[in-house]
Amino acid sequence: MADEKNDMTIERSVSDDNFADLKSLDTDAMKLAQMGYQQDLKRNFSVWSVLGIGFSLTNSWWGISAALVTGINSGGPVLIIYGLILMCLISICVGISLSELASAFPNAGGQYFWANELAPRKYANFASYLTGWVAWAGSIFTSASVALGTASAAVGCYQLAHPDFVILPWHLVVAYQVVNAFAFIFNCYGRILPTVATVALYTSLISFFVTLIVVPARAPTHQDAVFVFANFVNNTGWASNGIAFIVGLINTNYAFACLDCATHMAEEVHRPEKMIPIAIMGTVAIGFVTAWFYSVSMFFSMQSLEDLFSTLTGVPILQLYYQALSNTAGAIFLETMIIATGVGCLIASHTWQSRLCWSFARDRGVPFAGFLSHVHPKMDVPIQAHFVSCVIVGALGCLYLGSYTAFNSMVTGCIVLLYISYAIPVTCLLIRGRDNIAHGPFWMGAVGLFSNYILLIWTCFTFIMYSFPSVQPVLPNNMNYVSAVYGVVAFIIAVDWFARGRKHYRGQAARHEDATLLRGQEAVREHDVVR
Numbered sequence: 001m002a003d004e005k006n007d008m009t010i011e012r013s014v015s016d017d018n019f020a021d022l023k024s025l026d027t028d029a030m031k032l033a034q035m036g037y038q039q040d041l042k043r044n045f046s047v048w049s050v051l052g053i054g055f056s057l058t059n060s061w062w063g064i065s066a067a068l069v070t071g072i073n074s075g076g077p078v079l080i081i082y083g084l085i086l087m088c089l090i091s092i093c094v095g096i097s098l099s100e101l102a103s104a105f106p107n108a109g110g111q112y113f114w115a116n117e118l119a120p121r122k123y124a125n126f127a128s129y130l131t132g133w134v135a136w137a138g139s140i141f142t143s144a145s146v147a148l149g150t151a152s153a154a155v156g157c158y159q160l161a162h163p164d165f166v167i168l169p170w171h172l173v174v175a176y177q178v179v180n181a182f183a184f185i186f187n188c189y190g191r192i193l194p195t196v197a198t199v200a201l202y203t204s205l206i207s208f209f210v211t212l213i214v215v216p217a218r219a220p221t222h223q224d225a226v227f228v229f230a231n232f233v234n235n236t237g238w239a240s241n242g243i244a245f246i247v248g249l250i251n252t253n254y255a256f257a258c259l260d261c262a263t264h265m266a267e268e269v270h271r272p273e274k275m276i277p278i279a280i281m282g283t284v285a286i287g288f289v290t291a292w293f294y295s296v297s298m299f300f301s302m303q304s305l306e307d308l309f310s311t312l313t314g315v316p317i318l319q320l321y322y323q324a325l326s327n328t329a330g331a332i333f334l335e336t337m338i339i340a341t342g343v344g345c346l347i348a349s350h351t352w353q354s355r356l357c358w359s360f361a362r363d364r365g366v367p368f369a370g371f372l373s374h375v376h377p378k379m380d381v382p383i384q385a386h387f388v389s390c391v392i393v394g395a396l397g398c399l400y401l402g403s404y405t406a407f408n409s410m411v412t413g414c415i416v417l418l419y420i421s422y423a424i425p426v427t428c429l430l431i432r433g434r435d436n437i438a439h440g441p442f443w444m445g446a447v448g449l450f451s452n453y454i455l456l457i458w459t460c461f462t463f464i465m466y467s468f469p470s471v472q473p474v475l476p477n478n479m480n481y482v483s484a485v486y487g488v489v490a491f492i493i494a495v496d497w498f499a500r501g502r503k504h505y506r507g508q509a510a511r512h513e514d515a516t517l518l519r520g521q522e523a524v525r526e527h528d529v530v531r
């Protein structure tokens with residue numbers, strides 16, 4: 001067992017005597033070489049900028065604003081207020097599970113790399129391959145959802161300023177493409193990304209505080225505590241309030257999605273085994289505080305819940321701002337801050353999806369791997385992976401013209417697909433034995449074990465319950481097509497695996513051989529330097 005452990009896990013410290021006395025060696029790059037990878041990206045990110053990327057993407061209070069149209073029909077204030085508490089507790093467990101693995105195996109591949117290291121040798125390649133595809137699909141769908149939320153806010157502002165304007169699907173698609181293209185630009189220059197991430201973090205927090213203060217202060221009247229903490233609304237058609245609450249949880253779950261984002265920045269920050277867990281857990285903490293207090297404040301300031309259901313803007317939070325301020329310009333200004341926050345969120349999502357694609361391509365997990373794994377030497381970003389990912393996001397936006405319901409099902413799929421991508425390496429960890437790997441600085445022992453089981457249980461729960469239709473009776477135009485989304489993703493994965501992946505994917509054995517070769521090359525280089 002000890003030999004197997006030494007053979008199958010990544011060493012946490014340098015034991016080779018050839019490395020010991022070399023002061024100039026980048027320790028992070030050396031650890032990366034032990035995993036079988038070269039240092040292709042510069043480590044320009046600080047823990048604060050990585051936190052900026054992580055929180056800018058998760059952006060819980062923005063997620064509540066963007067997805068409010070779902071929550072207010074499936075539970076009203078009760079769903080949002082208590083759903084956030086529930087999702088925070090679950091997200092703490094998810095964050096602990098991810099942080100433990102990110103600390104033990106700091107690699108830009110994140111969950112697909114962990115699955116490759118932890119799965120039994122016989123199944124390691126397919127487990128890793130499956131995880132990588134599911135994670136990348138989840139990131140693409142997330143970017144699509146953020147782009148649509150931001151585009152909807154922009155079009156809604158125009159409608160509020162022009163009451164006779166009738167919003168059509170193509171208006172949203174055009175705005176969607178503009179937002180996606182605008183956010184694309186910022187990920188083309190590696191040097192500015194840490195600054196952009198930090199600015200996005202401050203933009204989100206400033207927007208949060210401004211809204212938190214202005215809306216309650218200007219609201220002509222305020223709701224009582226019973227309305228905010230005990231008012232349950234069920235406009236779904238489901239006879240059971242419990243089912244209505246569960247299908248509405250997608251709203252609050254969306255506010256804590258994408259917690260793995262920071263893990264994919266592991267090769268762009270120093271001491272990632274410590275910094276990445278800080279970023280993940282910090283994202284959960286800031287996310288809950290901002291989202292919960294924001295929600296409480298907005299519900300106390302609400303004037304008419306019915307008007308939010310029927311607003312012509314299609315953006316309930318914008319209607320809430322208008323109710324509170326009784327001023328079109330003021331409501332649009334606050335919504336513009338939401339839009340700015342959404343753009344920052346989309347930039348972070350583009351960073352995340354491009355790093356997933358690039359790192360997966362290094363191991364030949366996707367077609368055209370040689371093209372997608374290239375890092376531009378001057379831009380210091382995986383520009384091809386970024387471009388292709390954004391083109392796919394743009395193409396998905398066109399689906400909105402055909403079916404709003406199908407597009408929303410794809411958005412739901414992003415939540416569950418990401419949970420599946422977390423569950424695979426965690427399952428492999430439990431099968432392997434938590435004490436049979438070399439632990440990183442962040443290791444929670446029994447708390448971590450409990451968190452692992454909560455993550456697995458929640459993944460199974462969401463896979464089943466989030467497939468339920470959101471309203472009754474079920475018609476073609478309101479059906480939940482997320483099962484079809486799963487089917488399409490599974491079909492693509494199966495075709496690529498049998499056509500290409502099973503032969504060309506660089507799995508566990510090949511990568512360990514490459515790691516040995518890289519360590520040998522480093523030893524020779526260091527010997528020459530010492531001599």
